[in-house]
Amino acid sequence: MPDTLSLEAAEGYSAEVLLTTILQQHANSPVCLTCSFQAEDMIVLALLKKHLPDVPVLFLETGYHFSDTYRFRDQIAAEWKLNLVNVVPKKTVEQQESEFGILYRGDPAKCCQLRKVEPLVESLEPFEIWFTGLRREQSPTRKNLKKVEQHRLPSGKTLLKVSPLADWTWAQVWEYTGKHGLSYLPQYDHGYLSIGCEPCTAISVDPANPRSGRWSGKKLECGIHTFSERAE
Numbered sequence: 001m002p003d004t005l006s007l008e009a010a011e012g013y014s015a016e017v018l019l020t021t022i023l024q025q026h027a028n029s030p031v032c033l034t035c036s037f038q039a040e041d042m043i044v045l046a047l048l049k050k051h052l053p054d055v056p057v058l059f060l061e062t063g064y065h066f067s068d069t070y071r072f073r074d075q076i077a078a079e080w081k082l083n084l085v086n087v088v089p090k091k092t093v094e095q096q097e098s099e100f101g102i103l104y105r106g107d108p109a110k111c112c113q114l115r116k117v118e119p120l121v122e123s124l125e126p127f128e129i130w131f132t133g134l135r136r137e138q139s140p141t142r143k144n145l146k147k148v149e150q151h152r153l154p155s156g157k158t159l160l161k162v163s164p165l166a167d168w169t170w171a172q173v174w175e176y177t178g179k180h181g182l183s184y185l186p187q188y189d190h191g192y193l194s195i196g197c198e199p200c201t202a203i204s205v206d207p208a209n210p211r212s213g214r215w216s217g218k219k220l221e222c223g224i225h226t227f228s229e230r231a232e
Helices: 015-025 039-051 067-079 093-100 108-124 170-179 186-190
Strands: 031-034 056-060 083-087 129-131 148-152 158-162
Touching: 015 039, 015 129, 015 158, 031 039, 031 108, 039 170, 056 108, 067 186, 083 108, 093 108
Parallel strands: 031 056, 031 129, 056 083, 129 158
Antiparallel strands: 148 158
C-alpha cells in the first residue's frame, strides 16, 4: 500500500481497499458521508462504519422526501446507531412556498439550490474527506466521475471527494446488497431506480439512464455534485 495515493492510482483500487487506504492515509482528517439512503449509499455507509462507527452521515432534509424514505432513514439510524446529521435549508417548506410558490414545479433548479446545494455547502465546511455513493453508470452527467477528486467549495476550501463505487454496475450494487443482507429503500421494489424528493421522482423512462425519472426528464442533477469545482 503506497504512502500517498495519487488520483490516478485510485482508479485501480477496489471499493473496500480504496476506502481503507484513504482513511489510513488521512487518519486525522474529519470525514463525512452524504447519504440519501439509496442502495449505493448504504454500501458505502456499511464500509465506512467498519472503520468509523460514528462517521457523520449527512442527510439533506428537503422536506419533500417520500414518507418511505423518512421511515427507512429513521429505521436505519436506530438500528445502525448512526451519527445522523439532518441538513436543513434556511426556510421551511411552508416559508419557501409562501415566498416563491411551488418551486419544484416552476423552477426546480432554484428549489434544489435552496433546499440541497446551499445547505450542503455549509455542512461540508468542517470536513476534509467527503465520501459519496456516486457511480458513473447512474447518468451521462457522471460518466467522467473519478474515484478520488479534489473539490473546491465556494469558500475556497478544498476537500477530497471519494466515490468508492464509481466503477460499479447496478448489478454489482444489488449483488453486494443481497450478499451482505443490506436493507434497502422500499421504492426499489416498485420500479424506482433513482430516488430523491417525491414530487421530482418518477420511475425511470430509460433503464440505461436511471436518473431519467428525476425532474420529469428536464434535468439529471440537483446540483449537489456539480456546484464545486474540481481542483486537480
